[in-house]
Amino acid sequence: MRFAVFASGNGSNFEAILKAVKRNEISAELVCLFSDKSTSYAVQRAKDNGVPYFILEKESKQTKEEYETKLVYLMKKEKVDCVVLAGYMRILGKTFLTAYPNRVINIHPSLLPNFPGKYGIKDAFDRGVKKTGITIHQVDDGIDTGPIIFQKEIETKDFKTLEELEEKIHELEHKYYPIVIEEFVRELMTE
Numbered sequence: 001m002r003f004a005v006f007a008s009g010n011g012s013n014f015e016a017i018l019k020a021v022k023r024n025e026i027s028a029e030l031v032c033l034f035s036d037k038s039t040s041y042a043v044q045r046a047k048d049n050g051v052p053y054f055i056l057e058k059e060s061k062q063t064k065e066e067y068e069t070k071l072v073y074l075m076k077k078e079k080v081d082c083v084v085l086a087g088y089m090r091i092l093g094k095t096f097l098t099a100y101p102n103r104v105i106n107i108h109p110s111l112l113p114n115f116p117g118k119y120g121i122k123d124a125f126d127r128g129v130k131k132t133g134i135t136i137h138q139v140d141d142g143i144d145t146g147p148i149i150f151q152k153e154i155e156t157k158d159f160k161t162l163e164e165l166e167e168k169i170h171e172l173e174h175k176y177y178p179i180v181i182e183e184f185v186r187e188l189m190t191e
């Protein structure tokens with residue numbers, strides 16, 4: 001089983017996944033990192049760790065279908081079997097999801113369906129909810145609407161600032177995403 005990680009930003013989840021692969025805690029091959037942003041620090045983390053990486057920046061005149069056709073071609077050329085989104089901030093459309101049906105998972109920093117979108121941690125903090133957490137889900141053609149695979153909740157009373165809450169959320173992500181990825185790839189291998 002061969003998987004790719006997609007990231008647009010800092011890449012701390014990518015690094016946590018890479019460490020789990022190196023410890024043989026994920027029984028699949030990490031083929032590459034993909035980013036839609038050349039400025040993504042996840043790319044630097046891939047370079048620092050000798051992980052192949054690919055970058056496709058979307059051109060302004062390019063349609064989503066044209067962009068994703070190139071992305072699918074690239075992933076299939078690398079023989080990628082499944083995709084792990086880790087802070088990937090582009091909505092995947094039908095072109096990509098048709099090529100990878102039920103083979104894409106995502107991590108989101110809130111207890112979906114609460115606080116979907118790009119700012120799950122801040123939105124929960126600003127609302128003053130008593131509980132928040134993380135969600136790992138299958139990716140479908142909606143936004144943060146795919147079947148939930150895993151959730152872990154925390155009480156927000158222990159975190160006085162947004163920064164403290166963000167740190168705790170990321171700690172949970174780094175702990176649990178590799179575990180769920182292992183379960184995901186093992187299940188695919190039984191298909």
Ligand SMILES: Nc1nc2c(c(=O)[nH]1)N[C@@H](CN(C=O)c1ccc(C(=O)N[C@@H](CCC(=O)O)C(=O)O)cc1)CN2
Binds near residue numbers: 089108139145
């Ligand atoms: N088809 C899907 N693609 C993606 C999903 C998903 O659930 N279904 N999850 C996202 C990650 N994500 C939350 O977990 C998320 C990322 C970005 C946005 C967003 O609104 N982004 C853009 C729009 C970009 C675009 O049109 O492609 C924005 O900056 O406005 C919402 C949720 C990954 N992909």
Ligand SMILES: NCC(=O)N[C@@H]1O[C@H](COP(=O)([O-])[O-])[C@@H](O)[C@H]1O
Binds near residue numbers: 014
């Ligand atoms: N809606 C998607 C979303 O908000 N994803 C979130 O982006 C962050 C990426 O951090 P990282 O680049 O350090 O892994 C993570 O907290 C992830 O849950």
